[in-house]
Ligand SMILES: NCCCNCCCCCC(O)(O)C(F)(F)F
């Protein structure tokens with residue numbers, strides 16, 4: 378579902394060169410040109426109400442912003458000076474209500490099942506705005522309001538917010554740092570606090586407060602030039618294990634694309650196709666309920682390409698082969714190690730993190746302020762298969778035409794629950810070992826063989842089938858033993874692109890499972906760089 382808000386195009390302040398109206402028009406135009414727009418549902422935008430906005434912001438802040446349409450340009454300038462890097466325009470209050478309202482419309486559409494997932498292409502962005510202050514082009518915190526709204530209106534218990542914008546969404550962090558029901562994950566250009574907004578609390582040791590400890594995860598990028606491998610490593614060895622343990626009911630993405638190559642703010646080197654994989658890897662959480670809301674992204678070419686890569690994956694199309702996976706750089710591994718260590722006491726999937734030893738890595742990160750113009754190949758054309766899933770079946774087994782619904786894991790009988798520990802260990806192996814290794818191997822075909830003695834309950838099998846479709850452009854062959862008839866339906870639903878049911882709250886993986894997985898990972902990581910989780914502190 379694409380949400381293009383009816384946008385007054387003249388909202389551009391001369392003072393702000395990069396947050397320009399063209400960001401939305403080029404993104405929408407690219408979706409139209411690529412044929413993706415026609416495959417989406419568009420829903421009407423609405424203004425956020427005062428009540429919506431007051432879910433996050435204070436009365437005095439809202440009342441102050443309400444006055445801006447009637448201010449003289451002088452008063453506006455005066456009003457703006459009290460905030461950092463935000464540009465008020467007589468029309469920005471109206472637009473900010475539309476941006477927040479669009480995010481809420483998207484939440485309504487996903488939570489009511491009208492659509493499976495979606496993206497709201499909005500301006501102004503939101504993740505820097507705080508309870509009583511605007512900041513960094515942001516007026517109302519669209520995603521923070523959406524999280525509170527989902528909890529209040531739909532009784533959502535746990536919300537995961539993934540902020541892949543290249544700036545730290547301090548506004549989101551402040552909103553939820555003592556709230557264990559909202560897990561906020563952000564990576565951001567930091568350069569040891571030299572990069573905007575230059576906050577001490579953007580570093581990896583800000584883990585949340587009081588009841589919220591462990592539910593705020595900051596990954597600082599202390600060098601520019603981060604590549605696809607760096608982003609994938611963080612997903613496989615940090616975000617995904619924690620996200621599966623957290624078991625969210627809804628995933629919100631602060632979808633900023635200034636973390637892509639060519640962006641003047643981010644100065645990173647990850648190519649637009651990586652967002653297809655980042656999106657895909659989040660789509661089996663929360664039963665597929667995912668709302669992406671645009672934040673930053675200032676290189677109009679990479680912004681448009683990245684938006685298309687994200688939307689095409691939300692539509693269920695196979696992911697492209699990930700470009701240039703040559704392993705994470707030392708700086709990224711140092712950050713990964715610091716964050717995993719800071720959080721090991723809060724997450725059982727990270728409990729063993731302190732046992733890491735150093736790895737031999739070379740440091741490819743560059744110093745900031747690189748001035749050369751970045752060029753990159755257009756993402757490869759992604760085919761939309763006409764026949765998505767062919768099923769060869771022995772007679773007597775009907776061909777499934779949809780997916781079988783599962784009850785939540787709480788209803789599973791005791792026998793299967795006793796297996797859940799194996800499931801935790803299994804997911805630990807899939808996320809931290811199989812996935813990174815498979816991405817680095819970059820196969821052209823995935824052959825998935827289900828041995829009947831695998832003892833894997835079907836939901837885990839569906840998660841596995843779903844996750845592995847990010848590889849080999851979705852070319853997957855599943856072989857099953859004769860006695861697995863009841864697994865044909867769930868397997869077919871995953872192959873058809875239906876999100877796998879949630880695994881529920883996973884207990885800690887068995888120590889012996891972790892030990893065997895970790896020893897295998899330590900053995901293999903000399904040859905498979907995506908298995909590394911710490912940098913070598915000696916040069
Ligand atoms: N005075 C030094 C440069 C200030 N640079 C401000 C950058 C704002 C970034 C905004 C964003 O990209 O994070 C958002 F997603 F919110 F749009």
Ligand SMILES: [Zn+2]
Pocket residue numbers: 542543544633635642672673674
């Ligand atoms: Zn940004």
